[in-house]
Amino acid sequence: MRIERGCAKGFALIFIDACFKKPTPTAPVWLMRQAGRYLAEYRLTRAKAKNFIDFCRRSDLAAEATLQPIDILGVDAAIIFSDILVVPLEMGMKVEFAEGRGPVLPDPIRTRADINRLLSVAADTLEYVYDALKIVRRNLAADKALIGFAGSPWTLATYMIEGGGSKNYAIVKKMAYSDPALLHMILQKLSDVIGDYLLRQIDAGANAVQIFDSWGGALEKSAFFEFGWSYMKQIVSRIKMERADIPVILFGKGAGGYLEEIDGDFDVFSADWNTPLERAKKVLFDRYALQGNMEPARMYDKAAIEIGVREAARVMGGENGYIFNLGHGMQPDFNRGNAKFLVDFVHQIFAR
């Protein structure tokens, strides 16, 4: 199935229309990490897998988890259930997911020899993700979009070099400032793989793709553009060259201070909750659609949700090119009733 640019054949994908700044009957909405532990259905699906990596590799289970929030919440887009770390995993790295703490990569990348051992054909091994996308697209209502995704080169590189999550990014930053050529080698290899991976996701049925840059905000401005954003742009250019009909969304956690210099051939800027929507609109909306960015902690309280949605509507209501989302992911202790309330409330408040 092919979606024409901004105009799905025979049915309305309001999510895609919003990405291309076309008029929509209301603001489309989905929630980052909408397939997650806050849903009992997700936990049941998860329990069918041997472990988290098995869960990611089981296309049937990944598809099941992907579809749950569509049925339960009524969001306008499904995002394929997976993890950004399947890329280093299939590049040949050991990745351990232990319950209740962050991922661990026990053999981190530190030398040129380490980089050379990484498999550049990882996108071929990620067949299970493409299979999951195919299952989802077959089972997804025609008016719902399917989003593919990947982590950004910088974000993946931090995990691969630090050996897991990090507080100060000491090792990867030390590399950035004392051996930048080595870091660039890693980032380039990752960018090539991620480009392959996202194009293959599109071939498998993704109607849009999002790149998650979770840790770019750890970098000062010059480094943010040198080691972070430039590789995001490179991937976007490659996708756009082959598939201009597919919207590309960039999520930059911590990019709020650098908005003025943000550029590239992508379609939608997804703002974190530290980036005032008003400022993002002022700086970026003439060139990009906007997605975001309610403070996730508002999910704890219905009155707080109402205020958050109304604030977004004050800024973006009536504009073409706005997708409601959170400024970061859903958390395990969030309430599904509040999530459903949010989705309905967005559709109602932004209706025209």
Add this chain to the structure above:
Amino acid sequence: MRIERGCAKGFALIFIDACFKKPTPTAPVWLMRQAGRYLAEYRLTRAKAKNFIDFCRRSDLAAEATLQPIDILGVDAAIIFSDILVVPLEMGMKVEFAEGRGPVLPDPIRTRADINRLLSVAADTLEYVYDALKIVRRNLAADKALIGFAGSPWTLATYMIEGGGSKNYAIVKKMAYSDPALLHMILQKLSDVIGDYLLRQIDAGANAVQIFDSWGGALEKSAFFEFGWSYMKQIVSRIKMERADIPVILFGKGAGGYLEEIDGDFDVFSADWNTPLERAKKVLFDRYALQGNMEPARMYDKAAIEIGVREAARVMGGENGYIFNLGHGMQPDFNRGNAKFLVDFVHQIFAR
């Protein structure tokens, strides 16, 4: 000893002059967490104490640690060695510092009854900090400034409510959105204590005070100003009412996205490394002196230090009202030779 506004009697405090935007022969420089584990001398002093809390409470040892970077690095200001968590500690909370991990507050504050149990007279108990300040001021060269400090109410509240460091600030944010009155009670009680504490530090010889807001950046803009900045401003106003001659520095980690709305009666805005100095200058320099903000990871490499200092000089060289510092604290694995190199290089590059 009293320092007149911007003009120390009989000797030059270039740090204080810079705070008040007066001409200085070069840019003053000090480094956040300059008294720290990267110095062998610090580790020796630390070893004389029974534990970290004992270290903070031993005025003689705290004074010793405070003075070390002055002798070793030649910085222009000493900052009293202590920890922001001595405030909750002396308000009656249990605070545990375990080597190699963050602090733990095993009995966190969650209810109005918890708040009522907190001692509002904590500033009286912090006599050991004032004693350390007195010892340092007696032993500090006349041309070196002594900085007192405290954590911001929001930052202390996050530790006190979460029970330690936090990734998502789920508990304190849940309180912010579902019971804001309770959070405001805590913040007001903390502000009163912190105001007392800083005024007492000034009485004991601090020539300037800095408030560290480490976690304000976790908040969306409206919450940042409601729960964070407003209490910083309140404390500043109180200090300025009593001691207009003492410069007040505010450090706001993660405040870079909110610069346009920053206000208050303080003197120096200390920028983190995510806040481009050029943007801080454009938005704030007509009202405030600036401090900061080299990316700390540049400390790993002399060439990277040179580039960082030259970049700061490109923006702030020749201006009155600039204090060189890092955008965050010194880390245990930093190199003292590089730190000394940095201080000398700043003095040289900014000399006029």
